[in-house]
Amino acid sequence: MKLGLFPALAVAVAETIGLASACDGHGHGQHQRDWTPDELAELERKWGSEWPFTGIGTFAHLEYAKCLTNPCELYDIAIIGAPFDTAVTYRPGARFGPRAIRQASSRQTSVGGFNPRAGVNPYRSWAKILDCGDIPITPMDNAVALAQMTTAFTELGQRGTASNVIQKPRLITLGGDHSLALPALRALKEIYGQPLRVLHFDAHLDTWHPERYPSAWPSKQGQFNHGSMFWLAGNEGLIANASAQPSVHAGIRTRLGGTGWNDHDDDTRQNWLRLSADDIDDIGTRGVIDFILESFASQDGGDPQDPVYLSVDIDVLDPAFAPGTGTPEPGGWTTRELIRILRGIESLNLVGADVVEVAPAYQGVGEETALAAAQVVYEILSSMVKKGREEMGRTGTGEHLDGHDEL
Ligand SMILES: [Mn+2]
Incomplete structure (x- = not known):
């Protein structure tokens, strides 16, 4: 066997049949010999472990694979960066979001990853979770960027899974500005063959008609922006439009256009329900959770089962907690409230998610915004893994790998 041709395969084969592994290359010295498996x-x-502050910065020290160039790489859940920010209306900078979120996730490790709120360690369970790196999105041409994101999400989401627990892999996208939700929903429509329902945490509606941004120079391309992507997605039939299957905004506190509530009316016509940021003062996190779960409940009132896309704009948090974002709005939720709410909705059937609008240039030196985003990803991972584990318990497939049975 020529080891130089397929080194990874050669090592795997050698290990399987009990052979020692040899170094590739043309060097000299004592390392150019066979190494035994022992x-x-x-x-x-001796050297295989990492401290939280060591290593190359993948999300939560996860294994990194360039999944887009290696179609044989399988996973159950992929972290994928979408460093794109040329469709914003105010502060740019979210192209640096994926890097910042990965950096802020450093203290998440598989060794110390048990989530006591959820009762699961997402990094040590049935799911193979990979950091698939970033989509190399052009900052020069938004039409090309949209095509790149749509293609990448579709290719990554259509792949087989590493386990037999779920049929389709889940993608969690690190944004990037919020416009990436349009290509994400296009991909999910293609993959699931049906429009999705959306749970959207944000200060803003993002269902704005593109004319909400008045210009003497209208353009079709300009419709693709981080405030109109749900309007576009609805028009394209990517979001469920049956009245019994509404989508939900929560954390809303944006100013509206004009002199009245026309934007709300337009949003309602697009089949969305709204929960304002202020509502939490009256109904608490429990009330927010109940509203969401009731909105997504199945037709017979049972557990929510419709596939849901979860989109988290970090500006749902108050600028006190997340100033590093593109369009900050005072009066938002705390990080603790958002975490509590995310835990409360873990029964939703999340088939994809994003965390967007982290623009680290505007955050404090303590990286509070990126830390919040990394925690959001961790909570979503916990929910996806926990739901898969419960599914395994129902169907009797797979093995219980955690060594805990706290459910
Ligand atoms: Mn927003």
């Missing part, structure tokens, strides 16, 4: 295991024991 010797390699000893190296792994």
Whole structure:
């Protein structure tokens, strides 16, 4: 066997049949010899661990794979960066969001990853979770960028899974500005063959008619922006439009256009329900959770089962907690409230999610905005893994790998 041709495969085969592994290349010296599996295991024991502050910065120290260029790479859940911010209306900078969120996730490790709120360690359960890196999105041409994101999300989401627990892999996208929700929903419509329902945490509606941004220079391309992507998605039939299957905004506190509530009326016509940021003062996190779960309940009133896309604009948080964002609005939720709400809705059937509008140039030196975004991703991962584990319990498939049975 020529080791130089397929080194990874050669090592795997050698390990399988009990052969030692040899170094590739043309160097000289004592390393250019065969290494036994025991010797390699000893190296792994001595040097294989990482401290939270060491290593190359993948999300939560997860294994990194360039999934877009390696179609054989399988996963159950993929973290994928979409560093794109040329469709914003105010502050740019979210192209640096994926890097910042990964950096802020450093203290998340598989060793210390048990989520006591959820009762699961998402990094040590049935799911193979990979950091698939970033989509190389052009900052020069938004039409090309939209095509790139749509294609990438479709290719990544259509892949087979690493386990037999779920049929389709889940993508969690690190934004990037919020416009990426349009290509994400296009991909999910293609993959699931049906329009999705959306749970949207945000200060803003993002169902704005493009003419909400008045210009003497209207353009079709200009409709693709971070405030109109749900309007576009609705028009394209990507979002469920049956009155019994509404989508939900929560955390809303934006100013509206004109002199009245026309934007709300338009939003309602697009089949959305709204929960304002202020509502939490009257109904608490429990009330917010109940509103969401009741809105997504199945037709017979049972557990929500419709596939849901979860979109988290970090500006749902108050600028006190997340100033590093493109369009900050005072009067938002705390990070703790958002975490509590995310935990409360873990029974939703999340088939994809994003965390968007993290623009680290405007955050404090303590990286509070990116930390909040990394925590949001962790809570979503916890929910997806926990739901899969419950599914395994119902169907009797797979193995219980956690060593805990706290459910
Ligand atoms: Mn927003």
